[in-house]
Amino acid sequence: MGILVGYPNIGGTEKDLQLNFGLPISEQVEMRTPHLPAEWFPQSGVQLTWPHAGTDWAYMLEEVQQCFVQIAREIASREKLLIVTPEPDEVLKQIENQVNMDHVVFLQAETNDT
Structure with missing residues (x-):
């Protein structure tokens, strides 16, 4: 995917x-002119790259992941959410009881995004 x-x-x-x-x-279609829609522009989903120990978030990982759970909850209450993470099973444990999982899709991939 x-x-x-x-x-x-x-x-x-x-x-x-x-x-x-x-x-x-x-x-x-090939895009020749960059188009960066505003945050209020209609969209069909949002991508979050989940923080993990292999990123710069390591020193405050628990606090950051709690924040990401809240962000994921708000996004998934309104629209589709794509979570990119090398550890989808771990992220699922963090969010499954707090987030509308009907709107969540995981993509397992190595990341180094902070």
Whole structure:
């Protein structure tokens, strides 16, 4: 599974871009001009790269992970959430009783994002 960005329908415009969680894209278009939508712009999901001991968060990992659980809860209460982590089983244990899991998708991947 990967994250793909494309037009949702043939004939879409740059304002119609959407995030697809492994779904087929009807049309692929080369973007020649960067488009960075505002935080309030309609979207089909949010990606979080989960903090773990192999990142710069190590010295305060527990506190940061608690914060990420709260962020995940708020996102998943409204829309799809993609969590990228090398340890999906560990993250699941942290969030499963606090987050709407119907809206959560995991992608297991090595990360070094802080």
